Structure formats: structure tokens, C-alpha cells
Amino acid sequence: MSVLFTDDHEWISVDGDVATVGITDYALQQLGDLVFIEVPEAGRTVMQGEEAAVVESVKAASEVYAPVAGDVVDGNGAIADDPAAVSGDTGGDGWFFKIKMSEPSQLDGLKNEAEYKAYVDGLD
Amino acid sequence: MSDLHKTPLDALHRELGAKMVPFAGYDMPVQYPAGILKEHLHTREGAALFDVSHMGQAFLKGENAIEAFETLVPGDYQVMAEGKTRYTVLLNDQGGILDDLMATRIEGGLYLVVNAACKDQDFAHIEAGTAGKADLQILTDRALLALQGPKAGDVLARLAPDTEDMKFMNFRVVSIQGIECFVTRSGYTGEDGFEISVPSDQAEDFAKLLLGQPEVEAAGLGSRDSLRLEAGLCLYGHDITTETTPIEADLKWVVNKRRREQGGFPGYDILMSQLNDGTERLRVGILPEGRAPAREGTEVQDTDGNTIGTITSGGFGPSVGGPVAMGYVQTAFAEPGTPVNLIVRGKALAAKVVKMPFTDKSYKT
Numbered sequence: 202m203s204v205l206f207t208d209d210h211e212w213i214s215v216d217g218d219v220a221t222v223g224i225t226d227y228a229l230q231q232l233g234d235l236v237f238i239e240v241p242e243a244g245r246t247v248m249q250g251e252e253a254a255v256v257e258s259v260k261a262a263s264e265v266y267a268p269v270a271g272d273v274v275d276g277n278g279a280i281a282d283d284p285a286a287v288s289g290d291t292g293g294d295g296w297f298f299k300i301k302m303s304e305p306s307q308l309d310g311l312k313n314e315a316e317y318k319a320y321v322d323g324l325d
Numbered sequence: 326m327s328d329l330h331k332t333p334l335d336a337l338h339r340e341l342g343a344k345m346v347p348f349a350g351y352d353m354p355v356q357y358p359a360g361i362l363k364e365h366l367h368t369r370e371g372a373a374l375f376d377v378s379h380m381g382q383a384f385l386k387g388e389n390a391i392e393a394f395e396t397l398v399p400g401d402y403q404v405m406a407e408g409k410t411r412y413t414v415l416l417n418d419q420g421g422i423l424d425d426l427m428a429t430r431i432e433g434g435l436y437l438v439v440n441a442a443c444k445d446q447d448f449a450h451i452e453a454g455t456a457g458k459a460d461l462q463i464l465t466d467r468a469l470l471a472l473q474g475p476k477a478g479d480v481l482a483r484l485a486p487d488t489e490d491m492k493f494m495n496f497r498v499v500s501i502q503g504i505e506c507f508v509t510r511s512g513y514t515g516e517d518g519f520e521i522s523v524p525s526d527q528a529e530d531f532a533k534l535l536l537g538q539p540e541v542e543a544a545g546l547g548s549r550d551s552l553r554l555e556a557g558l559c560l561y562g563h564d565i566t567t568e569t570t571p572i573e574a575d576l577k578w579v580v581n582k583r584r585r586e587q588g589g590f591p592g593y594d595i596l597m598s599q600l601n602d603g604t605e606r607l608r609v610g611i612l613p614e615g616r617a618p619a620r621e622g623t624e625v626q627d628t629d630g631n632t633i634g635t636i637t638s639g640g641f642g643p644s645v646g647g648p649v650a651m652g653y654v655q656t657a658f659a660e661p662g663t664p665v666n667l668i669v670r671g672k673a674l675a676a677k678v679v680k681m682p683f684t685d686k687s688y689k690t
Contacts, residue, residue: 233547234362236641237616237648239670255670257618259361259641260547 205268205308206317212289213268214296218305220269223296224256226289227321232258235284240276241298247273249307254297256284269307271300332378333468333528341543349441351379354545364548365643368514369684372474373544374535381444382467382522385451386434387459394428394435397454399571399590401581405430410494410509413579414571415450420592420599421567422574423450425559427520429496429509434459436496436507438469438520440561467507468528473518473552475687476540481508481519484534488519493688504531510689514549515556515682517689548643555642555649557610557681563621564608564637564651572599573653575608606634607659610681611650617669618648619676624668625654633658636667642683649683650676 205213210228214221229235237257247253247267254265254276276298280287287295302308312320329352332338338345343354354376356364367373385394391402400413407430415423424443429436439447452461472481482489485501491510499508507522523531535541550560559565565574570592572580580596588597613619618640625634639650650667658665661680666673 233356234360236362237618239617257641259365259551259643260355262618262620 205311205313206320207266207268207311208320209266211265211268213308213311215308218302219274220271220300220302220308221296222253222265222268222298222300224265224287224289225317225321227324229287229289232256232263234259235287238281238284238287238297240278240281241273242276243274245273247271247300249304265297267300268311269300269302270304271302273298274301275299330379332376333525334376334378334532337529337532338376338543343543343545346546348546349379351441353379354543356545356547357543359542361545361547361551362643364542364544365551367542368474368516368544368548368552369644370475371542372472372476372480372518372538372540373548374532374541375471375473375544375546375549376468376532377471377520378468378525378528379441380469381437381439381441381448382464382469383437383439383448383451384431384434384462384464385437385455385459386462390434390455390459391430393455393458394451395584396589397451397591398428399580399584399596400428401583402428402430402435404581404583407432408496410496410511414565414576415447416571416591416596417567418591419567420570420572420595422561422565422569422571423447423567425561425565427509427511431496442562464522466525467522468525470521470523470528470532470535471512471514471518471549472521472535472541473512473514473516473544474540475517477516477518478689480535480538480540483538491689493517493690501531502534506531513556513558514552515558515684515686516552517687551640551643554638554640554651555644555683556686557651557683559608560638569608569653570596570599570604572596573604573606573608603656605656606653607656608637608651608653609659609661610679610683611636611639611652611654611665611667611676612679612683613648613650613667613674613676615674616647617674619650619667619669619674623650623652625652625676626666626668626673627658628664628666630666630673633665644684651681654678
């Protein structure tokens with residue numbers, strides 16, 4: 202299982218042809234207190250870069266984009282009910298949705314952990 | 326970023342770990358490490374210190390200062406005793422709101438506090454409108470702090486016993502540890518509290534004195550916004566603008582009795598016809614039924630899908646524990662209890678018109 206990252210601060214944990222997607226610690230820090238999360242329902246088809254979920258903090262709404270194209274196979278209803286349960290931990294319960302990838306080669310354009318860390322260090 | 330103004334508390338904000346953002350031309354703390362939710366809830370339970378030094382302060386003095394000021398606003402300042410504060414609005418000729426402000430009667434005139442984003446225009450407008458009748462003295466050497474929350478009264482009384490018997494919208498000049506403070510029992514959070522003007526060069530010492538009290542925590546503009554929204558208070562530039570009149574904004578109480586009879590302020594005919602005949606739209610509270618916040622700009626529809634209004638402020642209310650909003654709807658839909666739909670990300674979410682505030686006010690009256 203490998204973990205990759207996007208420039209928009211999503212993490213993607215890949216297991217076979219299924220990608221589990223969440224948001225990173227950096228994203229969580231930037232957002233502050235989360236108050237509402239909308240996750241996609243199973244069966245929805247998403248394009249790479251398409252808005253797939255919404256995170257609302259006290260101040261503002263932010264989009265979570267699909268890092269790869271495919272069919273949504275699961276949305277995490279638990280975080281929709283309890284936004285505080287989200288953590289940036291890639292192995293934890295705070296994932297947003299799972300996608301059965303239609304074009305796994307899209308993973309090649311994503312960052313590995315070291316590349317993402319260097320990218321975040323260069324921000325702000 | 327270098328052209329942003331800094332308040333006299335800038336170094337203290339950074340020392341406290343504030344997240345700074347540009348706001349109305351100033352580099353301001355939006356939140357501290359505790360976060361907006363905790364700062365909000367602490368303000369409702371204890372006492373929070375906000376830096377509002379970006380707001381404009383001025384004296385309007387002169388023998389005819391009150392009469393001159395009344396040509397610009399619909400409030401009755403002639404009936405007020407010295408040491409009383411009243412919320413009012415600067416109006417344009419259409420009865421639209423140029424800004425909202427606090428004006429206090431002091432010896433020889435008025436003490437004014439206006440919004441940061443409008444202060445240059447406000448002061449130019451006041452100066453032009455009162456020329457030859459009063460002198461506007463802009464106070465550029467004073468900071469402004471807001472101490473807000475149910476324990477604010479205890480905290481300030483400990484430092485300045487003189488303030489203990491002050492009531493909501495009372496003003497007093499008080500010396501606190503040798504610092505000359507203009508203290509108004511007011512604020513914009515829906516809580517009891519004070520706005521305290523202090524000389525800029527003593528602002529940091531004074532802020533540290535307050536933050537050293539066990540009840541007091543620093544709070545930023547983020548929680549100030551969610552607090553005022555829950556309290557049903559308008560934010561200038563959003564809930565009230567030059568395109569809205571105080572009658573449409575459900576602020577008809579700012580047009581005081583004598584002024585309704587005598588007039589003499591901009592937009593008088595328009596406001597009187599709106600007072601007598603009603604308006605086509607009205608500012609109301611709107612409570613979404615689900616968990617999703619409806620932000621500014623959200624379309625409001627009736628249950629048949631017709632557009633009837635727009636949200637002007639909306640978000641999550643930490644004390645309410647869910648989303649809250651305010652906006653304008655056609656007057657036929659303004660009755661509390663009216664069901665409406667909010668179009669959030671293309672979906673119609675159920676909501677209803679409600680009375681504001683969303684939380685109880687705790688002013689000391």
C-alpha cells in the first residue's frame with residue numbers, strides 16, 4: 202500500500218485498484234475547526250480534479266478534489282456526522298471517500314511523501 | 326503585505342501565536358492557537374479580549390456639534406445625557422447606510438467609533454457635513470480593545486471599581502493603573518462587556534494587564550464574526566450597505582421619535598414612507614435545518630422554487646451548535662416560522678425564518 206499526495210492537500214492511500222482519499226494535516230491546520238463535511242455517495246463517477254467532497258470550517262467552505270478518476274465506492278458517513286473525527290492520519294478513520302480507479306496511471310503525477318513535505322515547507 | 330497598517334498590539338498578537346490576516350487595510354489576528362470555536366465559547370462563558378484598534382475614533386466638538394451631527398444620522402442625540410452611547414447610521418440621500426457607528430455624548434460634543442473599512446470616507450463625510458459648525462478631531466494615537474463576556478464586568482471592576490455600576494451603553498473616562506481609558510459598556514458580541522480606548526503607547530501594557538486576569542483569553546476577528554452573527558448584529562458591507570435602508574435592515578429603532586416627527590436627516594422622505602407603508606424586503610434570521618452552513622450570497626427560495634432573497638451573513642454558530650444565517654427576503658416571507666429553501670451547492674436545503682438573536686443577550690441593563 203502506497204500513500205501519495207496532491208498539491209491541493211489530499212492524501213491518497215492506494216490498495217490494488219482502490220484509492221482511499223483524505224485531507225492532510227497541513228490542510229487541517231489551515232482549515233481550523235471543522236463543522237460540516239459532505240462526502241460523495243457510492244456510485245458517483247468522478248473525473249480527476251473534480252470537486253468530490255466539501256469541508257466547512259467555522260469561517261469558510263473548501264472543496265476536496267478527486268485525485269484520480271473513477272467510481273466512488275464508499276463515502277465516510279462517520280465524518281459527515283462528526284467532523285471532529287477527521288485527522289490527517291493516513292491510516293486512521295478520517296478518510297473521506299474511496300474511488301475504484303479507472304485510470305491508475307494518473308497516480309504517476311502525484312507526489313510521494315518526501316515531495317509533498319518539501320512542497321508544504323515551501324508554502325507560507 | 327508591507328503596506329498593511331499595524332495596530333499598537335501587533336507584536337503582542339504575534340507573541341501570542343495569532344494567525345494574522347489582512348482586514349480593512351490592517352494586519353489583524355483572525356484567531357489564536359485555541360481556535361475560533363474555543364474563542365467563541367470562551368467569550369460566552371468567561372471574558373475575551375479583542376483588538377479592535379483598526380476601528381476609527383474621533384471627537385466631534387463644538388457648540389453646535391450635536392445639531393450638526395444630527396444632519397447626518399437619524400438618531401436623537403439632543404435628548405441624551407452626557408455619558409450615554411447610542412448606535413446609529415450615517416445615511417445617504419436615498420436612505421442607504423454609509424456606515425454604522427457608535428456615538429457617545431461627552432462634554433463639548435461627541436465621541437465617535439466607526440468601522441475600519443469606512444473610516445476615511447466616514448470622517449471626510451462627517452467633516453464636510455459639519456463644516457463651520459463643529460470640529461472633527463480624529464484620534465490617531467489611541468488603541469481600542471473590546472473586553473467581552475459575562476465575566477468582563479468582574480474583571481474590569483477588579484481593576485477599576487469605578488466601572489462596576491456602569492450599565493449597557495454607558496460611557497466613562499476612567500484611570501486604570503495610571504492609564505487614561507475611555508470605557509463604554511458595549512461591544513458587538515451579544516455579551517456584556519466593554520470597549521476601552523487607551524493611548525497607543527500604553528495599549529500593550531493594558532492588554533497584558535487584562536490578559537493576566539484569570540478569566541481573560543485573547544480572541545480574534547473570526548470569533549468576533551461568529552459571535553455577532555449569533556447575536557443577530559449586522560456587519561457593515563454585508564448585512565447593511567449603501568443599498569439597504571435601516572428600515573429594510575430591521576433597524577427602524579435607529580430612527581428616533583423626535584427625528585421621525587422633525588426630520589432633517591438624509592433620506593428622510595424615503596425612510597418615513599418605508600416606516601408607514603412597509604418595505605418590499607426585510608432582513609430576517611434564517612435557521613438551516615440540517616448541518617450545512619449557508620454562506621453569504623446563498624439564494625433563498627420559497628418552497629415552490631421562486632427566488633425570494635439572499636443570505637448576507639451565514640456560517641456555523643458555535644453556541645447554537647449548528648448553522649445560522651441572516652439575509653433579506655421579500656416581506657411576505659419575513660414572518661418567523663416561514664419555511665424557505667437555501668440553495669447550497671445546487672441543492673435546496675430546508676430552513677425557516679426565525680427571530681433573532683440566535684442566542685440570548687446578556688447586556689447589563
